[in-house]
Structures are given as C-alpha cells and as structure tokens.
Amino acid sequence: MNMVIILIQYTLLFATVLSLVALGGCFAEHSGVINLGLEGIMVMSALAGALTFKYLGSDASAIVIILAVLVVSMLAGVIYSTLLGIAAIRLKADQTLVGTAMNMLGTAAATVIAKAVNLAEDPTKPSSEIKYVAGRKAFLFVEGYEFNVFMVIALIALIGAYIVLYKTRFGLRLMACGEHPQAADSVGINVAKMRWAGVLISGALGGLGGICYITAGVSSWKFEVGVAGFGFLALAVMIFGQWKPSRIAFAALLFGFFRALSNVNSGFEFLKNLNIPSGVYNMLPYVISLIVLAFTSKNSRAPKAEGIPYDKSMR
Amino acid sequence: MKKKGFFKNEGVQSFIASIICILLGLLIGFIVLLFINPKGAGEAMLRIIQNFLKWNRSEKQIESLGNTLVKTAPLLMCSLSILFSYKVGLFNIGVAGQYVAGACAALIGVFGLHWNWVGCILLAAAAGAAFGVISGLLKAYCNVNEVISGIMLNWIALYSTNMILSSYTVAGRKDTPELASSVETAKAIIPNAGINKLFNGNKYVGLGIIIAIIFAFLVWILLSKTKFGYELKATGYNKNAAKYAGMAEKRNIVVTLGIAGLIAGIGASLLFLTDFSQWDINQTSVPAMGFNGIASAFLGGLNPIGAIFSSYFIQHITDGGSNVDLTMYCSQISDLISAIIIYLCSFTGLIRYLFKSGIFSKKKDRPEENANAEPEQPAPVETTAKGGNE
Numbered sequence: 277m278n279m280v281i282i283l284i285q286y287t288l289l290f291a292t293v294l295s296l297v298a299l300g301g302c303f304a305e306h307s308g309v310i311n312l313g314l315e316g317i318m319v320m321s322a323l324a325g326a327l328t329f330k331y332l333g334s335d336a337s338a339i340v341i342i343l344a345v346l347v348v349s350m351l352a353g354v355i356y357s358t359l360l361g362i363a364a365i366r367l368k369a370d371q372t373l374v375g376t377a378m379n380m381l382g383t384a385a386a387t388v389i390a391k392a393v394n395l396a397e398d399p400t401k402p403s404s405e406i407k408y409v410a411g412r413k414a415f416l417f418v419e420g421y422e423f424n425v426f427m428v429i430a431l432i433a434l435i436g437a438y439i440v441l442y443k444t445r446f447g448l449r450l451m452a453c454g455e456h457p458q459a460a461d462s463v464g465i466n467v468a469k470m471r472w473a474g475v476l477i478s479g480a481l482g483g484l485g486g487i488c489y490i491t492a493g494v495s496s497w498k499f500e501v502g503v504a505g506f507g508f509l510a511l512a513v514m515i516f517g518q519w520k521p522s523r524i525a526f527a528a529l530l531f532g533f534f535r536a537l538s539n540v541n542s543g544f545e546f547l548k549n550l551n552i553p554s555g556v557y558n559m560l561p562y563v564i565s566l567i568v569l570a571f572t573s574k575n576s577r578a579p580k581a582e583g584i585p586y587d588k589s590m591r
Numbered sequence: 592m593k594k595k596g597f598f599k600n601e602g603v604q605s606f607i608a609s610i611i612c613i614l615l616g617l618l619i620g621f622i623v624l625l626f627i628n629p630k631g632a633g634e635a636m637l638r639i640i641q642n643f644l645k646w647n648r649s650e651k652q653i654e655s656l657g658n659t660l661v662k663t664a665p666l667l668m669c670s671l672s673i674l675f676s677y678k679v680g681l682f683n684i685g686v687a688g689q690y691v692a693g694a695c696a697a698l699i700g701v702f703g704l705h706w707n708w709v710g711c712i713l714l715a716a717a718a719g720a721a722f723g724v725i726s727g728l729l730k731a732y733c734n735v736n737e738v739i740s741g742i743m744l745n746w747i748a749l750y751s752t753n754m755i756l757s758s759y760t761v762a763g764r765k766d767t768p769e770l771a772s773s774v775e776t777a778k779a780i781i782p783n784a785g786i787n788k789l790f791n792g793n794k795y796v797g798l799g800i801i802i803a804i805i806f807a808f809l810v811w812i813l814l815s816k817t818k819f820g821y822e823l824k825a826t827g828y829n830k831n832a833a834k835y836a837g838m839a840e841k842r843n844i845v846v847t848l849g850i851a852g853l854i855a856g857i858g859a860s861l862l863f864l865t866d867f868s869q870w871d872i873n874q875t876s877v878p879a880m881g882f883n884g885i886a887s888a889f890l891g892g893l894n895p896i897g898a899i900f901s902s903y904f905i906q907h908i909t910d911g912g913s914n915v916d917l918t919m920y921c922s923q924i925s926d927l928i929s930a931i932i933i934y935l936c937s938f939t940g941l942i943r944y945l946f947k948s949g950i951f952s953k954k955k956d957r958p959e960e961n962a963n964a965e966p967e968q969p970a971p972v973e974t975t976a977k978g979g980n981e
Contacts, residue, residue, distance in 0.1 A: 312738060359934065369937040372682045372738060373889065377937060380882055381930035384923055391921040392627040399918040500923075501876050508742040515739070559750040562743040569740065570733040 279543045285422045286539050289492040291525075291532030292430040293485050297510035298517060298524045299437050300481030305519060306441065307474025308454040308467075309364050310583040312375025314482045315507025316382025317353050321483030322490045323386040323499060324352035327393070329411030338414040342425060345411070345487060353483020354476050356382070361475040365468055368585035383502040390499040407496040415491060426488040433481065437521040450474055454579035457586040467586045485510065493539065505562070509535075512565040518577045530568075535561045605892030608942040609901065612890060616932035620924060628919045635915040639925060642911035650791045657790030659903070659910050661867050664803040665690070667902040668858025669884025671803075671810050674893045676851040678814055680827025681844065683851045685726050685741025687881025688748035689719040693856025694863050694870060694878075695752040698767055701779040701864070702759040708779050712860045719856015720849045722748060727848035731841040737848065745877045757872045766869040781864045799861040804899060806854060811895040823847055855881070879926065883909065886929045889936035905929055 297314055304311035311317075328348045332341055359378055363369040390404040415424040441447040452460040453470040461467050489506055490497040513531050517524030538557035541547045617636070624632035638645060643655035669686050676683035683689075696718030700711035722744055729735040759767050770776045783797040790796045814820040826833040826843040834840045858880075862868060887905045891897030912925025 363934070363937055367938055373885075373937040374934065376682075376684060376738075376882075376885060377930060377934035380885075381927070381934060384926035384930045387923045388623065388627070388921060388927050391923070395919065395921070396628075402917055402921055404921075504876070505742055505746050508739055511739055512743070515736075553754055555750045555754040559747045562746045566729070566735075566740060566743045566747075569735045570729055573734040573736075576734060 279540065281421075282543065283533075283536055283540050286493065286536035287529065287533045288427055289422055289424075289488075289532070290535040291528040292426050293489045293492060293506065294510050294513045294531055294535075295430050295525055295528035296426075296433060296481050296488060297485035297507060298514040298528060299433055299521060300478035300485065301511050301514045302437065302478075302517075302519055302521070302524065303441075303450070303481065304360075304474045304478035305514070305579050305582045306451045306454045307471045308457055308579060308581045308584070308586065309360065309471050309475055310371045310375065311357075311360060311475065311478050311482075312372055312511070313357070313360050313378030313382070313507075314375075314478070314485075314510060315503055315505070316375075316378035316380070317356050317479055317482035318486030318489060318503045318507050319379075319382040319386045319499065320356045320486070321349040321352040322486035322497065322503065323389060323406075324483075325349035325487035326390075326406040326408055326490060326497060329408035330393075330406060332411060334410035341411055341414040345415075346429075346484070349483045349487040350480040351483070353479040353481070353486065355479070357475050357479025357482070360479075361472050364585065365471045365475070368587070371583050371585075379502075379507070383499070386499040386502075404499040405496050406499070408491070409495040412491050412495050422493055424491070426484070426491075429484065430488075433484075434521050434525050441521065446473075451579070453586075454581055457581050461586075461588065471586070482507070509561060509565060512569055515576065515578075516565075516568050516572050518572075519579065531561055531565065534564050602892075602894075604942075605894070605897070605939065608939040609890050609892055609897075609936075611942060612932050612935040612939065613904070615935055616928050619931050620928040623927065624920060624924065631916050631919050635920050635924070638914040638916075639908050639911035639928070642907045642914070645914055653789075654791040654793045657787070657793035657796040658867070659906050660790075660800050661793075661795045661865055662862065662910070663903050663906045664799040665858040665862040665880055666883055666887060666906050667803040667898060668806060668854050668861065669881050670887040670891065670898045670902050671806055671895060672851040672855040672858070673884050673888040674891070674895065674898060675810050675814065675854065676847050677888065677893060678827060679823045679843070679847040680830070681730070681737050681847060681851075683723070683726070683741060683848060684738050684881075684885070685722065685744050685848075686851065686855045686884055687877045688741065688745035689722045689852040689855035690859045690878060690881045691745070691748040691752050692722045692852075693719040693859030695748070695755055696856065697779075697860035697863050698756055698759065698870060701770060701776050702767070705775045706779065708781050708864055711779050711864055712781075712857055715856045715860035716853045717856070719859070720853040723848040723850070723852020723855070724845055726852075727845035730848070731844040745881070749874070749877050752870070753872045753874070756870050760872055765873045766871050769869065770864070770866045779864055780866055781861065795865045795867045797865060799865060802861060803858070806857070807895045807899050810854070814895070855884075883929055886933045886936075889939070890932055892939070905932075 297318065301311050301314055325345045325348060328345045332344060360374055363374040364371045387404045390406055391402055394401060394403050415426065417423045441451060449460065449465050450470050450473065452465060453467050457467045486503065489503055509531060513524060513527045517527040537560060541557045621632060621636050624635050643652050643659060646652045646655055669690060672686045673683055693715035697711045697715040700706040700714040726737050726740045726744060729740045730737045756767055761768060770780050781797045781799050783794065787793050787796045814824065822838050823843055826838060826840045830840050863870065883905050887898055887902040890905065891901035908928060909925045912922040915922060915924060
C-alpha cells in the first residue's frame with residue numbers, strides 16, 4: 277500500500293522535471309530555435325542551485341532558501357542559454373552543433389567547478405559531489421514524503437505557458453516567428469528579439485528543471501554524470517506532447533512513471549518475483565520514448581521554421 | 592590555375608579557422624585555471640600541452656606517445672563516423688552508442704565465442720552498424736530526429752552492455768578480464784606487426800592506428816571520388832532534389848547511418864582488443880570517446896584527412912589533462928577545453944565568411960556581418976558543391 281504512494285510521488289517528481297524542461301524546449305522551438313542544449317542548461321543551473329544550498333547553510337529560513345535557490349538556478353539557466361542565443365540568432369550557427377557543444381561544456385564545466393570547490397576545502401579529496409541534505413528539506417511539504425514545491429511550480433508553469441502562448445499577443449507573435457518568420461517580420465515583429473525571448477525563457481525553465489532533478493529524492497549529486505540524458509527525454513516529451521502545454525503534462529506523467537519504476541521496482545513483490553535485472557528498468561524510459569516517438573513523429577506538428585536561422589535578405 | 596590567392600583556398604581557410612579555435616579554446620581554458628588557482632595555472636597548462644613530452648628520457652616519451660596513439664585510433668574512427676554522416680546532412684550523435692555496441696560485440700566475440708581478432712572486429716562492425724541502422728530506419732520511415740533517437744540508443748546501449756558483459760567478469764571484479772590472461776582470449780589481441788618496436792616496445796601499439804588511418808582514406812575516397820558518395824552528399828544537400836533526380840533518399844539515410852555505425856563499432860574494437868583498457872560494468876555514463884569524436888570531426892574541418900590530425904590533437908590534450916597537479920585541478924579541464932573548441936567550431940562558417948568578405952585582403956570596407964546576402968550555410972554545403980576540398 278505504502279509502495280503505491282511512493283510510486284506516485286516519484287512519478288510526480290520526474291513528471292515535474294520533464295514538464296518544466298519540456299516547456300523550456302517548447303518556448304524555444306515555438307520561437308524557431310531548436311534548443312538541444314537543455315541538458316547542459318540543466319547541469320549548469322543544478323550546480324548553481326547546489327552551490328546556493330551549500331553556501332546558505334542550514335541556518336537560513338525555509339522561505340529564504342527556496343527563493344534564493346530558485347532565483348539563482350533560473351538566472352544560471354538564463355545566462356547559460358545566452359550561449360545558444362548568440363550562436364543561433366546572432367551568428368546563425370548550426371543549432372544542433374551548438375546544442376551539443378553546450379551539453380558537453382555544461383557537464384565538463386560543472387565537474388571542473390564542483391571539483392575546484394571541493395579541492396579548495398580539502399586537497400586530498402578530489403570529488404565532484406556536492407551535498408545539500410538540510411537545504412533540500414526546505415522544499416518538501418511533509419517530512420518523509422517527496423511532495424515538494426516544484427510540483428506546484430510546474431503546475432503554474434504549465435497553465436502559465438498555455439495562457440502566454442495562446443492568449444497573449446506576445447505568445448502569438450512568438451509562435452509566428454517559429455512558423456513563418458518572414459511573414460512575422462513583414463508585419464513589423466522583430467524576429468531576432470522574439471527568438472531571444474524564446475531562448476531565454478527556455479533557459480529559465482530548463483534551469484528550474486535542473487535544480488528540481490538533482491533534488492528529486494536525493495540529497496547530493498555527483499556532477500560528473502551530468503543529468504543522464506534527461507534533457508533529451510524532455511525533448512521526447514515535448515515532441516510526444518506535440519508542442520502543446522496540455523499534452524506535455526500528460527506525456528510527462530507517462531514518461532515520469534517509467535522513470536519512477538527504476539527507482540522503486542524492488543519494492544513491489546510481484547515485480548521482484550519477475551527477477552528482471554535493474555538494468556532493464558534503467559533503460560525502460562529510453563526504450564519507451566523511442567517506441568512512442570516512432571509512432572507519433574510521422575504526423576508531427578513541429579513549428580515549421582524551427583532550426584532555420586532567419587535571414588532578412590532571403591525574404 | 593594558382594591565381595586564387597593563398598587565403599582564398601578553402602583548405603587553408605579551414606586550417607586557419609581550426610587554429611583560431613584551438614588557440615581560443617586553450618586561452619579560455621587557461622583563464623579557467625587561473626580562476627581556480629592562479630599559482631599553478633601556468634604549469635598545469637604546460638602539462639596539458641606537453642602530454643608525453645613531460646618525461647625526461649626519450650624512450651619514455653616515445654612509449655607514452657604510443658599510449659596516446661592507441662587511444663587516437665578509436666577517436667579517429669568516431670570522428671570519421673560523425674563527419675561522414677554530417678556530410679550527408681545527418682548529425683550522428685548516436686556514435687557513442689554505436690561505439691558501446693561495438694565494444695560489447697567485440698568482447699562477446701572474445702569471451703563468449705573465443706574468436707580471433709579479425710572475427711571480433713567484424714562482429715563489432717556488425718553491432719555498430721545495427722545500432723546505426725535503427726536510427727536510420729527511425730529517421731527515414733518514422734520521421735524521428737536522429738539526434739534524439741541517437742541519445743536514447745546511447746543509454747540503451749550502455750545499460751544493455753553493462754548487463755551482457757557482467758556475465759564475463761570474475762566474481763568481485765567490476766572490469767572484464769584482460770585478454771592476455773588466458774590462451775583462448777589472447778588470440779583476439781590485435782597483432783603488433785612490429786610497430787611496437789618503434790615505440791620502445793609498447794605492447795599496446797599495433798595495427799589499430801594503421802587500420803584507423805586506412806579508414807580515413809577510405810572515407811575520403813568514398814565521399815569525394817565515387818558516384819555513391821556523390822549521391823549521399825546530394826541527399827544531404829537537398830533531400831527532395833535528390834528524390835526528384837531518382838535517388839533513393841530513404842535508403843541513403845539508412846545506409847549512411849549504417850556505415851557510420853560500422854565505423855564507430857570498429858573503432859571500439861580497436862581499443863578493447865588491445866588490452867589497453869577493460870570494460871567497467873558499473874559505469875553510469877556513456878564513454879566520452881563518441882562525444883570527443885564530434886570535437887575532432889569539426890576541428891578537422893569535416894575533412895577525413897584533417898580528422899587524423901585533429902583526433903590526435905584532441906587525444907593529446909585529453910591525455911595531457913590527466914597529468915595536471917591533481918591536488919589543485921582536475922583532469923576534466925581537458926574535456927572543458929574540447930567542449931569550448933566544439934562551441935567555437937560552430938562559428939567556423941563565420942570565420943570563413945569573414946575571409947570571403949575580405950578582412951584579410953585590403954579591398955574596400957567589409958559589409959555588415961548580418962545584413963549580407965551570403966547565406967551562412969553549415970559547412971557541408973560548401974564542400975558538397977565542390978566535391979572534396981583538398
């Protein structure tokens with residue numbers, strides 16, 4: 277009985293991460309920029325958040341910890357996403373390559389920084405692990421359960437994204453830049469500005485997702501491992517969700533469930549009796565996402581101009 | 592016909608662009624070192640650039656160079672896999688998974704089937720190709736972006752390899768056994784063919800690096816000298832035009848990723864069949880070899896011959912990174928430098944454009960970099976039109 281609650285809470289935890297990051301990808305793609313660097317954004321902002329936990333210490337009050345960590349992580353995500361903005365919007369570089377570079381840079385830089393912080397404290401222990409046992413508790417509603425503040429934030433973000441994208445002038449203009457930038461430009465919308473907005477919003481949401489991921493059920497993180505492809509799982513969620521916030525929420529729950537299984541499978545008697553090695557559960561989310569993508573990508577409703585640098589003179 | 596001028600030559604331009612990327616990457620890396628600890632930054636940077644030259648005795652240097660070359664072989668194969676598919680308009684980020692699949696198959700060949708080295712390499716090639724083909728089929732027939740399917744397959748390959756190879760490990764050990772430890776598996780070691788004598792008898796150096804260099808030339812010939820290569824590049828340049836011209840564009844996508852996977856799979860076998868390193872069944876991240884391959888492919892200007900040198904360079908600084916003073920810095924500083932180099936490489940199109948717009952010749956004032964009619968196309972387009980740029 278108790279296991280069911282644990283399964284539900286882990287499903288919600290991972291669905292929270294996935295929907296936040298997928299919304300990030302969604303904003304960038306609706307503006308016309310493919311953000312493959314979400315993984316790197318997550319790592320960098322997770323590091324920023326973890327360090328905030330560390331330096332605030334355990335004396336700070338819960339509300340201070342929550343606000344400081346959220347603001348710092350989002351800012352880190354926004355700052356790191358400017359790397360994508362500069363390359364993809366200003367310099368019209370290959371967005372796939374830039375995103376890949378950002379992912380590698382994110383993990384490498386986070387490892388170097390985390391190790392430098394640890395080495396400065398103790399030169400004999402070169403580890404990339406950062407602990408935040410006390411700080412993490414500030415985010416939990418009930419002691420002993422994993423229901424946390426991020427779930428509320430993700431819900432607000434999902435509703436907010438729906439309103440912004442479909443009910444405001446800004447959102448409709450943003451989507452116009454991803455569908456047909458030439459037309460948007462011809463009616464006086466500044467395409468470059470809109471794309472910057474899309475990229476920076478995606479940085480902020482990716483940043484939230486990053487700090488949420490490393491606090492999901494664990495109180496320390498080894499930054500060498502990055503975020504284990506979660507940024508890409510979020511992109512799969514986004515594609516399965518057809519770039520729409522409501523469907524993204526549903527897709528995130530589905531993927532979150534399979535990810536949660538790898539955390540809790542040993543707790544269920546009938547799953548234990550099947551005697552499946554844990555490696556199978558570990559790769560389940562990736563297998564499911566491949567299968568889901570294979571069936572849903574054919575009629576993809578991707579923004580038409582995504583990934584193509586906008587060139588005024590090509591109009 | 593040598594009227595074009597030195598800086599107008601595309602090969603020269605991409606060479607200069609790569610050098611600029613390297614210098615900027617090293618500079619930023621140095622600044623990061625200064626931030627971490629200004630005291631030892633100079634020495635640490637020197638260690639990274641020196642790599643094997645840190646040894647005093649020349650025999651030791653040459654032996655250590657051999658170690659770097661052993662790892663350059665798989666890296667070169669990964670970078671060939673990337674650049675080959677990139678020329679066909681596909682970003683094969685699944686190279687890491689294909690590499691892992693190759694390693695898995697090669698070691699199954701060794702420990703499970705007791706095959707010799709040729710058989711093991713072929714098995715690795717088949718496994719890598721199979722993973723590539725999955726990505727290709729998903730791309731061609733289900734419209735799944737090859738980057739996303741590639742990443743998913745990377746993790747699938749890693750977890751399944753850990754599970755499969757765990758049956759060959761001795762109880763209590765997390766690595767697969769050394770090949771030389773038993774007679775049955777020793778025949779799977781790639782022969783030295785006397786090459787190790789050049790490297791002070793370093794037993795790991797063998798045919799591997801030679802095979803990798805041969806593949807570089809094969810890829811170059813395939814891409815720029817054959818009709819098949821031309822068709823593949825045409826598909827990458829414009830899928831619809833290729834279809835209209837009667838080329839089987841879907842088949843071309845599948846075949847391309849299949850070949851790319853085959854190259855990556857062989858690459859893995861070139862490392863794991865030397866006994867230089869063993870598979871750790873507890874590893875939780877995809878090997879960096881595939882991702883470093885991306886760095887060297889772009890640093891080499893997407894040219895197979897250029898990739899030989901850029902792969903060596905990337906491996907050189909990666910090995911050099913492990914020599915830094917570990918009480919102050921960590922070896923990942925080299926990964927950071929490689930990552931910065933890739934990021935900068937995405938601007939090589941810009942650097943070439945600056946050449947074209949004439950900042951290096953004294954003609955006129957150069958036009959605004961944004962409002963110009965010259966489209967900033969990704970690199971393959973330019974080289975495709977000319978068919979190889981050597």
